[in-house]
Amino acid sequence: MKEVLVVDDSPSMRQLVSTTLGQAGFKVTLAEDGEAALQIAQKNQFKLVVTDVNMPRMDGLTLVEKLRGLPAFKFTPILVLTTEVDPAKKTRAKTAGATGWLVKPFDPQKLLGTISRVLR
Amino acid sequence: MDFDQIAAAVRESFQAEAVDLLDTMEAKLLELEQGDADEEVVHALFRAAHSIKGGSGTCGLTAVANFTHVVETLLDEMREQRLKATPELISLFLKSVDCLRGMLSAAESGVDFDAAEVAAVQQLLEAELPQAESGSPEPEQPARPRSDGNLWKVVFKPQREFLHRGNNPLLMFHELAELGSLAVLVSVEDLPAFEELTPEDLYLWWTLELTSDCAQQDIEEVFAWVEDDCELTIEQIESTAEEAAVSATAESSGPRPPAAASKPTNPKQTGSIRVSIDKVDALINMVGELVITQSMLGAFDDYSYEDFDAQTVDRIRESITQLAQNTRELQEGVMRIRMLPISVVFQRFPRLVHDLSGQLGKKFELVLEGEQTELDKTVLEQVSEPLVHLVRNSLDHGLEAPEARLAKGKPETGTLTLSAFHRSGNAVIEIRDDGAGLNTEKIRNKAIAQGLVGEKDSLSEDEIHALIFRPGFSTADQVSDVSGRGVGMDVVVRKIKALSGDVSIKSVEGKGTTVRIHLPLTMAILDGQLIRIGDRIFILPLLSIVESLQVNHSNVSVVANAAEVYRLRNEPKPIVRLHDVLGLDSSRADLSDALLVVVENGGDQVCLVVDELLAQQQVVVKSLEANYRRVEGLAGATILGDGTVALILDVPRVVAAARQGSPRFFPPANNQAELGETQTAAAS
Numbered sequence: 167m168k169e170v171l172v173v174d175d176s177p178s179m180r181q182l183v184s185t186t187l188g189q190a191g192f193k194v195t196l197a198e199d200g201e202a203a204l205q206i207a208q209k210n211q212f213k214l215v216v217t218d219v220n221m222p223r224m225d226g227l228t229l230v231e232k233l234r235g236l237p238a239f240k241f242t243p244i245l246v247l248t249t250e251v252d253p254a255k256k257t258r259a260k261t262a263g264a265t266g267w268l269v270k271p272f273d274p275q276k277l278l279g280t281i282s283r284v285l286r
Numbered sequence: 287m288d289f290d291q292i293a294a295a296v297r298e299s300f301q302a303e304a305v306d307l308l309d310t311m312e313a314k315l316l317e318l319e320q321g322d323a324d325e326e327v328v329h330a331l332f333r334a335a336h337s338i339k340g341g342s343g344t345c346g347l348t349a350v351a352n353f354t355h356v357v358e359t360l361l362d363e364m365r366e367q368r369l370k371a372t373p374e375l376i377s378l379f380l381k382s383v384d385c386l387r388g389m390l391s392a393a394e395s396g397v398d399f400d401a402a403e404v405a406a407v408q409q410l411l412e413a414e415l416p417q418a419e420s421g422s423p424e425p426e427q428p429a430r431p432r433s434d435g436n437l438w439k440v441v442f443k444p445q446r447e448f449l450h451r452g453n454n455p456l457l458m459f460h461e462l463a464e465l466g467s468l469a470v471l472v473s474v475e476d477l478p479a480f481e482e483l484t485p486e487d488l489y490l491w492w493t494l495e496l497t498s499d500c501a502q503q504d505i506e507e508v509f510a511w512v513e514d515d516c517e518l519t520i521e522q523i524e525s526t527a528e529e530a531a532v533s534a535t536a537e538s539s540g541p542r543p544p545a546a547a548s549k550p551t552n553p554k555q556t557g558s559i560r561v562s563i564d565k566v567d568a569l570i571n572m573v574g575e576l577v578i579t580q581s582m583l584g585a586f587d588d589y590s591y592e593d594f595d596a597q598t599v600d601r602i603r604e605s606i607t608q609l610a611q612n613t614r615e616l617q618e619g620v621m622r623i624r625m626l627p628i629s630v631v632f633q634r635f636p637r638l639v640h641d642l643s644g645q646l647g648k649k650f651e652l653v654l655e656g657e658q659t660e661l662d663k664t665v666l667e668q669v670s671e672p673l674v675h676l677v678r679n680s681l682d683h684g685l686e687a688p689e690a691r692l693a694k695g696k697p698e699t700g701t702l703t704l705s706a707f708h709r710s711g712n713a714v715i716e717i718r719d720d721g722a723g724l725n726t727e728k729i730r731n732k733a734i735a736q737g738l739v740g741e742k743d744s745l746s747e748d749e750i751h752a753l754i755f756r757p758g759f760s761t762a763d764q765v766s767d768v769s770g771r772g773v774g775m776d777v778v779v780r781k782i783k784a785l786s787g788d789v790s791i792k793s794v795e796g797k798g799t800t801v802r803i804h805l806p807l808t809m810a811i812l813d814g815q816l817i818r819i820g821d822r823i824f825i826l827p828l829l830s831i832v833e834s835l836q837v838n839h840s841n842v843s844v845v846a847n848a849a850e851v852y853r854l855r856n857e858p859k860p861i862v863r864l865h866d867v868l869g870l871d872s873s874r875a876d877l878s879d880a881l882l883v884v885v886e887n888g889g890d891q892v893c894l895v896v897d898e899l900l901a902q903q904q905v906v907v908k909s910l911e912a913n914y915r916r917v918e919g920l921a922g923a924t925i926l927g928d929g930t931v932a933l934i935l936d937v938p939r940v941v942a943a944a945r946q947g948s949p950r951f952f953p954p955a956n957n958q959a960e961l962g963e964t965q966t967a968a969a970s
């Protein structure tokens with residue numbers, strides 16, 4: 167069972183990602199912002215984390231940083247969903263510890279393809 | 287896996303989400319305008335626009351995404367302090383919100399939106415950008431030379447900490463292998479001795495040979511995330527003739543915009559509803575209780591006739607009582623699901639007031655009270671328009687211009703209060719202004735001119751005020767764009783009455799006006815008092831009953847126009863002989879032993895003469911209009927436990943009619959066919 171944590175403050179985005187991943191055989195847990203995600207992460211294990219960047223309370227990059235601080239998440243692939251591709255944002259994501267990114271809007275196929283780059 | 291199905295479902299939920307996001311943006315923009323230049327407000331605005339852009343793009347609403355991109359960019363500039371929030375800019379943002387609402391609603395109903403208007407607003411937005419930035423949020427795929435069946439040599443030397451961000455070189459090679467055929471050669475020359483080996487570090491590097499007709503870019507793309515964390519060389523060993531292929535910008539198709547204008551829609555009559563989880567949990571509990579009761583009763587299923595004794599019967603009775611309780615709770619619980627807080631409707635008003643303030647050149651302050659008061663969803667949807675009209679009326683006619691207010695010694699800024707609360711089983715909405723109040727004289731004169739009242743008629747001030755609810759009535763000297771077309775007030779009344787509600791008005795000239803709307807909390811179920819009139823059973827809504835009493839003949843008196851009045855605790859209340867009203871045989875000539883039921887509606891009380899008070903029970907209201915036709919004086923019908931039909935009396939109508947004189951809804955006895963017909967129709 168491949169457990170995935172999906173974090174996004176947009177309900178429709180959560181629905182899209184969770185439906186796509188669910189149908190592909192992943193077991194999806196949803197969180198609506200960084201703080202909620204962090205709490206879930208402290209009590210559960212995941213093979214993959216997919217998170218939006220712009221969220222209230224705790225943004226995606228801060229979440230990535232904090233996750234990397236948890237022993238269980240040291241090497242977990244973390245993908246950030248972003249609408250920008252400029253180099254500065256890429257660098258910031260990587261510095262925070264993100265494995266990679268996916269540019270929004272994406273179609274569900276692309277999501278699965280990108281995930282296959284980090285998860286079997 | 288059907289992506290179309292996923293897309294359609296996501297589109298629907300995005301539409302609902304977008305409505306909320308746009309409302310949030312509007313609210314925050316208004317906050318910004320009040321001078322709350324809080325950083326958090328701008329951030330919230332940016333996040334909302336960002337979400338709309340992302341979501342709309344994902345749904346294939348490209349035009350929306352493109353437009354929102356410009357808005358988002360401007361907001362980004364604002365939050366990075368590179369752009370200031372001027373009133374003009376805020377107005378422009380508000381206009382953008384309107385555009386987006388129009389575009390989204392057009393997309394939902396499948397019509398086209400006004401592209402010209404959207405383009406115009408977009409241009410204005412783009413003009414505000416520090417450097418001109420042209421729209422498309424999608425990265426263009428430039429022309430790239432394609433080659434056939436090349437051999438690529440890729441040397442991939444990752445840094446030691448490569449694995450630390452969760453990257454997996456092997457999976458990247460798998461991805462590369464999808465481009466063609468791949469040969470992988472690993473180098474272990476940098477591996478240290480076992481004791482020095484840290485499993486989290488990567489000491490390997492690879493040489494990869496890929497035979498593919500892909501472009502160099504495709505290979506680079508596989509390593510896009512890690513380009514800074516490794517040494518990567520990509521060489522093409524052989525190459526065949528190049529084809530220059532231009533790949534067009536990939537864009538999912540959005541709505542094609544011709545010039546058709548879209549109509550602005552009012553509060554969405556969506557087919558879905560948001561329910562708080564507490565309500566759902568409560569329901570789950572109630573169903574649990576119901577299941578317990580059911581199994582209690584189910585136990586008796588196994589009993590044979592001999593097993594039934596007095597004790598068993600008592601136990602069954604208990605269970606049945608329990609069942610009644612469970613059912614009632616469940617019923618109320620489910621009803622509550624359809625209830626939404628009135629804030630859903632109230633939240634339109636800050637924007638409306640803001641716009642009108644500008645338009646009319648007056649100053650208002652809007653106060654909202656009781657926003658959490660809950661009403662049935664359908665009622666809310668229907669009451670929104672009348673409220674808008676009443677508010678516009680208030681602002682247009684009620685509240686005076688700043689100078690006039692100052693001259694009267696009032697504060698320059700007028701106050702409009704929208705208040706909602708529950709009272710005796712009804713929801714009450716009040717629209718209170720501290721404006722000029724109703725001009726009684728003017729109304730009276732207008733009414734006389736229109737022939738609604740005679741010159742000699744004496745009416746109380748309240749009665750004169752109530753005249754403004756009559757069709758066609760308007761004392762506005764000229765029809766202003768905002769209101770006063772004379773078709774408004776009676777439409778308001780009609781809509782409220784259609785909801786089984788009532789409207790009343792109280793005003794003090796010079797001080798202000800209060801319009802009060804009473805609405806039932808739910809239209810489908812009624813707590814009813816069964817009464818007997820003649821040989822028929824009717825129903826009065828329990829909540830409208832104040833008390834019932836035996837007539838004390840000395841308290842009955844006859845007033846001017848032969849109307850009977852009852853002195854109840856020193857206050858005269860009109861007496862209504864329901865037999866007359868309903869055209870039924872009077873079973874009594876005088877009132878000596880009569881039963882009076884005192885009913886209340888909107889502050890006015892009336893005494894109804896009935897023959898007998900029967901049981902109280904919950905009834906399911908069936909619409910007469912839907913099954914037969916609208917009948918004046920009746921609010922619906924229901925089927926009693928024994929299968930007979932009982933008609934439900936329209937208390938507000940009866941009370942209102944009684945106040946104006948003796949009401950008679952049905953022609954007298956010889957046309958009882960009408961009543962019987964109504965009953966038969968209701969039973970079918």
